[in-house]
Amino acid sequence: MSANEWILILGMMAVTFGIRYVLFALADRIRMPQWMASSLQYIPPAVLTAIILPAVLLPKGEWELSFTNAYLIAALAATGIGVLTRNLLATIAVGLAVFFGWRALLGTLL
């Protein structure tokens, strides 16, 4: 590993661990107001959705609103199965299967 790679990885480690740890470290000295505690529940779905949509609508960095976009088809299938079954394993498995199935299908048709 080069010196520059060490700097990159140690830097990334420092900021990542710092973010994850700072509140735990100060835990005894922090008291959170009720309104803040109740608004925290919105964070994970908001952040994850903001990662999901660009990843499936612009999989290669360009808009792809088309049935040939296997990422979009897989995401729609995963959403459908997820809402119906509420089963995480089924959602992921169907999403992956539809993605590769759809790409194979397009490969033979187009």
Added chain:
Amino acid sequence: MSTPKHEFISGARDTFPLLLGAFPFGLIYGALAVTSGLSPAAGMAMAAMVFAGSAQFIAVGLVAAHVPTAIIILTTFIVNLRHMLYSATLLPYLQRLPQRWRIPLAFWLTDETFAVTVRRFQREDGSPFKHWYQLGSSIAMYLNWQFWCGLGLVMGDRIPDASSWGLDVAMPVTFIGMVIPFVRNVPMAVCVLAAGASSLVTLGLPYKLGIIVSAFVGIFSGIITARIAEKTGRRAAA
């Protein structure tokens, strides 16, 4: 009766579906790391020491584009800021633990372990060993991630076009499965829709800042909707 061992095993077991989601994601990371010009040792060290899937992904993309190291570290900071929000949520449950618990649980805090663990903490059954559940989930995620990243690095080294297989679809598909259980009421649905819409109009922002901006848009939309629902509910009752 719950024991530390029982909690640990339940945590690892409940994380299993997410291990499946992480496997193609780890493979593609390894393959991308090799093609980005990072040495295999550095690719592995990043997985072992940083342990943050989407940040690792973005970082190797930036390495490939010859972005300066300081900018990559700054981007990592921004992409991972959401973890502070996770630790804030877990804080009330971990407050009484000694630092020798808090440090490893912080190091291993990921989207996946958070999503699984927060539901365990919120179940009110009085178990004093719920942190063992988080430890089980964390260690399962960590070992699984190291294994698939390592295999991806080997694969990327041997099979040059592995990064074009589309394995990156695993991330959105896994995240979709994680979001759905949260959407149980109108404010939460509004939050998700607003964050999603915002993520598409903020695409032009540099350094993935759109993620953080959209998070706040979603959170405020959810809070405001909940306030309105509360007021109309009270009026209807009166």
